[in-house]
């Protein structure tokens with residue numbers, strides 16, 4: 001399997017329960033809910049994406065013919081001499097490309113592997129931290145994991161149904177858009193009304209980190 005990587009860089013995890021941790025971000029190219037082209041955004045299944053995941057031309061991106069070569073690249077981006085290695089695999093939609101050989105190769109290099117997925121594809125066995133971020137109107141098949149991170153507001157989402165899914169943490173993340181202040185207010189209101197949810201801010205954006 002050849003892996004198409006948009007970019008691979010070292011930063012802090014900005015979102016969710018693990019936010020603030022040093023992590024290599026491995027961003028795969030391509031998504032099953034949007035082509036990534038602006039002219040297709042309105043007709044896409046996911047219309048609010050904040051990410052460029054098209055092609056392999058980003059920092060640390062490229063095509064990798066073997067899992068071991070990609071895991072070596074991730075290790076090099078992490079740097080030498082630090083333990084507690086963490087890689088966050090995202091995209092695009094990572095479950096289009098993340099397979100068992102890559103998970104094994106990353107574990108072999110001493111990484112804990114976190115994944116950010118839209119949940120429309122079943123997660124590969126062996127992921128250490130699974131974050132699912134459902135999109136309204138899509139068929140989410142992956143209904144268990146470590147954190148469910150819902151971008152808000154999203155018309156058409158059934159919160160009562162989501163609360164029945166098997167997640168250890170329920171997070172609400174304000175939609176980054178022109179109306180971001182209204183989105184933040186709506187997210188805070190939701191947490192005040194439903195205390196099992198916690199606020200997730202995109203702290204890397206506040207900090208000017210990638």
Ligand SMILES: C[S@@+](CC[C@H](N)C(=O)[O-])C[C@H]1O[C@@H](n2cnc3c(N)ncnc32)[C@H](O)[C@@H]1O
Nearest residue numbers: 048049050051091092093116117118133175176
């Ligand atoms: C770019 S997505 C890639 C992973 C996967 N495709 C997914 O949607 O979960 C990474 C995270 O950013 C969130 N996200 C995307 N666009 C956003 C926006 N405009 N505001 C807030 N969060 C956003 C997604 O919901 C997801 O949790």
Ligand SMILES: Nc1nc2[nH]cc(C(=O)O)c2c(=O)[nH]1
Nearest residue numbers: 012013014015090116204210
């Ligand atoms: N710093 C930082 N943290 C993140 N957490 C999830 C991200 C993503 O795009 O999946 C992301 C990202 O793009 N940057």
Ligand code: SF4
Nearest residue numbers: 031034046049092118
């Ligand atoms: S599913 Fe994720 S990567 Fe795909 S368009 Fe939506 S937010 Fe972006």
Ligand SMILES: [Mg+2]
Nearest residue numbers: 050051090210
């Ligand atoms: Mg991002």
